[in-house]
Structures are given as structure tokens and as C-alpha cells.
Amino acid sequence: MSGFVEQPEPVQVPGLVHLHTGKVRELYRNGAGELVMVASDRISAYDWVLPTEIPDKGRVLTRLSLWWFDQLADLVPNHVISTEVPEGAPSDWAGRVTVCKPLRMVPVECVARGYLTGSGLAEYRLSRTVCGLALPEGLEDGSRLPAPIFTPATKAEVGEHDENVSYDEVVRRVGTETAALLRQTTLAVYGRALEIAGERGLILADTKFEFGYAEDASHDEELIVGDEVLTPDSSRFWPAEFWEPGRPQPSFDKQYVRDWLTGPESGWDRGSEQPPPELPSKVVEQTREKYIEAYERLTGTSW
Ligand SMILES: Nc1ncnc2c1ncn2[C@@H]1O[C@H](COP(=O)(O)OP(=O)(O)O)[C@@H](O)[C@H]1O
Numbered sequence: 012m013s014g015f016v017e018q019p020e021p022v023q024v025p026g027l028v029h030l031h032t033g034k035v036r037e038l039y040r041n042g043a044g045e046l047v048m049v050a051s052d053r054i055s056a057y058d059w060v061l062p063t064e065i066p067d068k069g070r071v072l073t074r075l076s077l078w079w080f081d082q083l084a085d086l087v088p089n090h091v092i093s094t095e096v097p098e099g100a101p102s103d104w105a106g107r108v109t110v111c112k113p114l115r116m117v118p119v120e121c122v123a124r125g126y127l128t129g130s131g132l133a134e135y136r137l138s139r140t141v142c143g144l145a146l147p148e149g150l151e152d153g154s155r156l157p158a159p160i161f162t163p164a165t166k167a168e169v170g171e172h173d174e175n176v177s178y179d180e181v182v183r184r185v186g187t188e189t190a191a192l193l194r195q196t197t198l199a200v201y202g203r204a205l206e207i208a209g210e211r212g213l214i215l216a217d218t219k220f221e222f223g224y225a226e227d228a229s230h231d232e233e234l235i236v237g238d239e240v241l242t243p244d245s246s247r248f249w250p251a252e253f254w255e256p257g258r259p260q261p262s263f264d265k266q267y268v269r270d271w272l273t274g275p276e277s278g279w280d281r282g283s284e285q286p287p288p289e290l291p292s293k294v295v296e297q298t299r300e301k302y303i304e305a306y307e308r309l310t311g312t313s314w
């Protein structure tokens with residue numbers, strides 16, 4: 012079982028057309044045809060969107076993503092237009108809104124991995140490959156890869172897992188040129204981000220980007236990075252001081268949530284059909300602090 016514990020009811024705003032309720036974000040289109048992305052305080056764990064929100068998470072992740080877009084701007088253009096709250100929208104949208112250029116999204120989740128874990132590790136254990144790429148023997152959960160790799164996936168519906176695909180499959184879906192551009196840009200951006208995170212004592216184990224083309228551009232024009240970038244929701248950040256291959260690494264942001272949910276206090280059985288319960292306020296507060304710490308460590312500015 013997975014999905015929303017409680018289906019969120021999107022806010023209706025005059026002049027905005029609601030397009031999509033994501034796991035954590037709401038998507039609208041404004042009168043100018045632009046995309047309005049609103050990050051909520053929702054959090055997911057073990058494939059569930061939990062019934063408890065983490066105050067300020069939406070704002071922290073929005074600001075972090077904007078900061079990263081700036082760090083990467085010389086490598087790839089991005090979809091950000093502004094952070095203005097649309098007229099008539101609730102004032103608590105301030106800091107959670109990103110107004111974006113609508114893109115024709117390339118239907119590939121562009122994942123880069125510098126370390127082995129998650130679905131990559133699962134495939135490696137079966138075939139010593141990730142997305143069909145051969146890897147050396149003897150790697151463990153959390154091992155650093157000889158070099159970062161591009162491990163594309165195709166997007167799944169809410170509650171399903173994205174499916175890893177080979178590079179050849181990406182070529183079949185989007186053509187040689189776009190596939191090459193996706194791989195090259197993903198690895199370039201990951202390399203930059205890995206370095207920046209490393210300077211701050213964080214390992215960026217892997218991350219996912221989504222790219223698109225401007226709506227009025229022909230297909231072989233410039234790739235633009237969309238969605239959110241390099242947030243804890245789209246990436247695995249590990250505190251470097253606790254990195255130890257051979258076991259699951261502590262998650263920078265969600266460890267308290269995971270530990271509590273799977274611990275005795277929650278009364279929740281992960282393997283059951285049952286949705287997870289509300290988080291206690293202590294776990295909420297600790298988790299909020301971790302998001303803020305991630306923001307502060309990465310950007311070097313205080314929240
Ligand atoms: N600039 C953009 N133009 C068009 N679609 C975009 C743009 N940026 C992101 N998207 C799309 O918006 C959607 C955001 O949904 P999201 O909150 O990620 O929900 P989910 O939980 O389903 O991933 C994704 O489908 C993503 O591809």
C-alpha cells in the first residue's frame with residue numbers, strides 16, 4: 012500500500028487553473044500561461060505521503076532549489092520566472108511559490124549517481140549493473156562509484172516506483188541528440204553539485220533532474236532544467252562524517268521520521284495495508300530542524 016494518507020484538497024485561486032496535486036507540490040497555470048508551482052509542507056516516507064506536515068518545509072525547499080538554480084546557471088538555463096505570489100492567492104503562499112516557464116518536459120527522470128544505494132543497489136545485486144551499465148565487483152550499500160553515472164528512469168504514477176531504464180531505451184524514446192544532451196547535462200550538473208555539497212560536509216549520493224524544451228522551441232534547441240533541483244526531496248544527501256559503506260546510510264532529513272515510524276512507539280507495521288499514523292511533535296520539530304540545517308549548511312546563510 013502507498014499514496015496519500017489524507018488526500019489533500021488544493022486551494023482554489025481565481026485566475027489560476029489547478030493542474031495537478033503532486034506528492035508534495037500543487038501545480039497551477041496562471042492567466043499568462045505560466046506554471047505556478049506551490050511547495051507544501053507535506054512529507055513522504057516509505058512511499059506514503061504522511062498525514063502530518065513539517066512546518067516551513069515548503070519554504071525551505073523552495074529557497075534551496077532557487078539557490079541551486081543560481082549555482083548552476085552557467086551550466087544550464089532554468090525555468091524560473093519569479094517567486095511572486097499570484098493575486099488572490101493565500102498570503103501563506105509567500106516563499107513557497109515558483110512561477111515557471113512552461114516547458115515541454117522530456118519524459119525521462121534524469122538521475123545521476125555517484126554512490127550506490129536504493130534501486131541502483133537492488134539492480135547491482137541482481138546483475139552487477141545499474142541501468143544496464145556494468146560496475147566493478149565488490150560494491151556495497153553506500154559505496155562510492157568509480158565515476159558518477161547517468162541512470163535514467165521513467166516516471167511512475169503517484170505511489171508507484173519510477174522504473175530504471177537503459178541509455179538505449181532513452182535513445183529510443185527521445186532520440187540520439189536529446190539523450191546525449193540529457194546525459195551530458197545531468198552529469199555536468201551533478202558534478203558541480205557534488206563538489207559544492209562536499210565542501211559543506213555533505214555527500215550528494217544521487218539526485219534527479221527533469222529537463223524540457225521551451226514550448227515555442229523546436230526539439231533540438233536548448234535544454235532547460237525544470238521542476239525542483241537538488242532538494243532533499245529529489246536527492247540523497249548524507250552527512251559525510253557518518254558515511255560508512257556496507258550499511259544503509261542515515262538520511263540527512265528523514266531519519267527521525269523513518270526511525271520513529273519503524274520503531275515501537277508508532278504502532279505502525281510497514282508491511283501492512285495500514286496507513287502510517289500522525290507524527291509526534293518532537294519528530295516534527297527535529298525534522299524541521301534538519302531541513303533548515305540542510306539549507307544553512309549548503310547555502311552558508313542562516314534561515
Ligand atoms: N517548467 C515546467 N513545465 C512543465 N511541467 C513541469 C515544469 N516543471 C516541472 N514540471 C512537471 O510538474 C510536475 C510536478 O509534479 P510533482 O509535484 O513532482 O508531483 P509528483 O509527486 O507527481 O512527482 C511534474 O510532472 C514535472 O514534470
Ligand SMILES: [Mg+2]
Nearest residue numbers: 033034221238
Ligand atoms: Mg516529481
